[in-house]
Amino acid sequence: MRFSSETSSDGVREQLFTLGEIPGVLWTPAGAAGTRPLILMGHGGGRHKKDPGILARARRFVAECGFAVTAVDVPGHGDRPMDEEFNRIATENQARVAAGEELAPLIAGFQALVARRTVPEWRTVLDAVQELDHVGAGPVGYWGVSLGCGLGVPFVADEPRVRAAVLGLGGALASAEAAARITVPVEFLVQWDDERVPRADGLALFDALASAEKTLHANPGKHGEIPGFELDSTLRFFTRHLG
Amino acid sequence: MRFSSETSSDGVREQLFTLGEIPGVLWTPAGAAGTRPLILMGHGGGRHKKDPGILARARRFVAECGFAVTAVDVPGHGDRPMDEEFNRIATENQARVAAGEELAPLIAGFQALVARRTVPEWRTVLDAVQELDHVGAGPVGYWGVSLGCGLGVPFVADEPRVRAAVLGLGGALASAEAAARITVPVEFLVQWDDERVPRADGLALFDALASAEKTLHANPGKHGEIPGFELDSTLRFFTRHLG
Numbered sequence: 001m002r003f004s005s006e007t008s009s010d011g012v013r014e015q016l017f018t019l020g021e022i023p024g025v026l027w028t029p030a031g032a033a034g035t036r037p038l039i040l041m042g043h044g045g046g047r048h049k050k051d052p053g054i055l056a057r058a059r060r061f062v063a064e065c066g067f068a069v070t071a072v073d074v075p076g077h078g079d080r081p082m083d084e085e086f087n088r089i090a091t092e093n094q095a096r097v098a099a100g101e102e103l104a105p106l107i108a109g110f111q112a113l114v115a116r117r118t119v120p121e122w123r124t125v126l127d128a129v130q131e132l133d134h135v136g137a138g139p140v141g142y143w144g145v146s147l148g149c150g151l152g153v154p155f156v157a158d159e160p161r162v163r164a165a166v167l168g169l170g171g172a173l174a175s176a177e178a179a180a181r182i183t184v185p186v187e188f189l190v191q192w193d194d195e196r197v198p199r200a201d202g203l204a205l206f207d208a209l210a211s212a213e214k215t216l217h218a219n220p221g222k223h224g225e226i227p228g229f230e231l232d233s234t235l236r237f238f239t240r241h242l243g
Numbered sequence: 244m245r246f247s248s249e250t251s252s253d254g255v256r257e258q259l260f261t262l263g264e265i266p267g268v269l270w271t272p273a274g275a276a277g278t279r280p281l282i283l284m285g286h287g288g289g290r291h292k293k294d295p296g297i298l299a300r301a302r303r304f305v306a307e308c309g310f311a312v313t314a315v316d317v318p319g320h321g322d323r324p325m326d327e328e329f330n331r332i333a334t335e336n337q338a339r340v341a342a343g344e345e346l347a348p349l350i351a352g353f354q355a356l357v358a359r360r361t362v363p364e365w366r367t368v369l370d371a372v373q374e375l376d377h378v379g380a381g382p383v384g385y386w387g388v389s390l391g392c393g394l395g396v397p398f399v400a401d402e403p404r405v406r407a408a409v410l411g412l413g414g415a416l417a418s419a420e421a422a423a424r425i426t427v428p429v430e431f432l433v434q435w436d437d438e439r440v441p442r443a444d445g446l447a448l449f450d451a452l453a454s455a456e457k458t459l460h461a462n463p464g465k466h467g468e469i470p471g472f473e474l475d476s477t478l479r480f481f482t483r484h485l486g
Contacts, residue, residue, distance in 0.1 A: 190459075192450070192459075203446075206461070207435070211463075212463065213462075213463075213470070214462070214463060215460060215461070215462050215470075215472075216433075216435075216459065216460065216461035216462075217458060217459065217460055218449070218458070218459035218461070219456075219457070219458050219459070220454075220455065220456075220457060227456070227458075229458075229483070232479070233476070236475070240472070
């Protein structure tokens with residue numbers, strides 16, 4: 001794990017790192033030492049580890065809860081080189097949608113493919129980040145919607161360190177089998193007028209989760225229009241389960 | 244409006260009253276004077292104005308938010324005389340369910356009938372309670388699930404003083420038409436394994452609400468098993484919209 005830069009503002013320390021070929025970022029409370037809860041965040045499709053939606057949430061997790069937060073670029077995203085295989089499939093999928101195929105199953109297949117790479121990558125990120133003195137081996141949470149849900153469901157299912165997860169904007173097509181192995185508390189976000197994930201498919205993914213405590217929050221609006229008050233809820237959810 | 248008793252405990256003043264033939268209860272912060280938000284609560288079927296589920300929520304609305312809260316007995320419930328017509332219909336419905344008819348449409352029809360009585364009753368309760376010096380004409384909220392949703396949807400639709408409502412455990416069969424006239428913010432509770440309200444019918448009622456801000460919270464469990472953390476969310480919801 002190699003740190004390449006460090007900045008600090010408004011009480012939040014930000015460290016950029018690379019772990020092997022994976023570029024990542026770690027946010028912690030400025031000046032903090034000792035073990036604390038850690039949240040791994042998965043970004044959306046076409047986005048990256050410092051996407052505004054990731055950054056805004058990460059800063060609040062750190063500043064208001066004292067958590068550590070880490071995010072890394074998914075293959076083919078952010079500071080990572082274009083991935084030949086993923087790129088070819090994305091191009092093919094665009095052509096198939098243009099030819100009239102349904103979007104949701106194509107997204108689902110693509111996310112399942114990418115997850116085979118990201119699940120082991122994210123594990124090594126957890127291993128490395130939890131070695132740091134200012135993070136330590138505390139309870140782990142996962143936050144990810146859209147692509148971050150498609151990749152997050154198999155990760156949360158397979159990673160016993162994760163004790164609570166916020167997921168959403170994803171459907172059962174890609175993830176129902178892995179969802180049925182998730183037993184930790186989940187807060188699950190659905191956009192009622194999602195133009196990318198059919199409503200029934202989102203509800204079916206919530207339904208597939210084996211968690212005894214799972215809570216579905218659905219709000220009007222399109223895929224990208226999660227209302228601001230849901231972040232308040234997310235903070236309380238993680239505080240309840242990791243704090 | 245005639246007050247028959249007054250007690251006070253843990254900072255919450257409780258006044259029992261009758262308004263015409265309607266027995267009611269009013270909770271306010273002990274020693275409080277002046278205008279404050281008012282929440283009208285509708286109890287469940289077979290329950291009453293001081294049902295434990297009503298009482299626990301009302302005390303928190305008063306103690307933590309400084310609100311006034313009022314609840315009255317629905318006709319045929321609590322301290323009100325048995326209602327011949329409602330009693331006859333309830334008995335008939337039991338027989339029809341025993342003979343194999345679906346429960347949900349029968350509940351829906353019954354609630355629509357009762358609502359024709361409770362909507363005007365609840366209006367007069369608001370009128371009277373808002374005349375009191377320690378309540379005043381502040382913003383009004385409505386809370387009601389199950390029967391309290393079936394009766395609450397037409398009330399919220401028709402009563403312009405209501406600025407925000409928590410509803411749930413109800414279905415579209417009874418209330419879709421009235422729901423389409425509701426435009427205030429709604430937090431809507433669904434129990435994912437509700438044995439009385441079919442899941443699709445509950446989701447359809449949420450869908451029917453015309454509110455620009457509406458948020459669906461669904462949790463595993465049966466009709467009566469709303470998890471405790473939803474009350475925390477309800478407090479924040481009312482604080483956001485009435486506070």
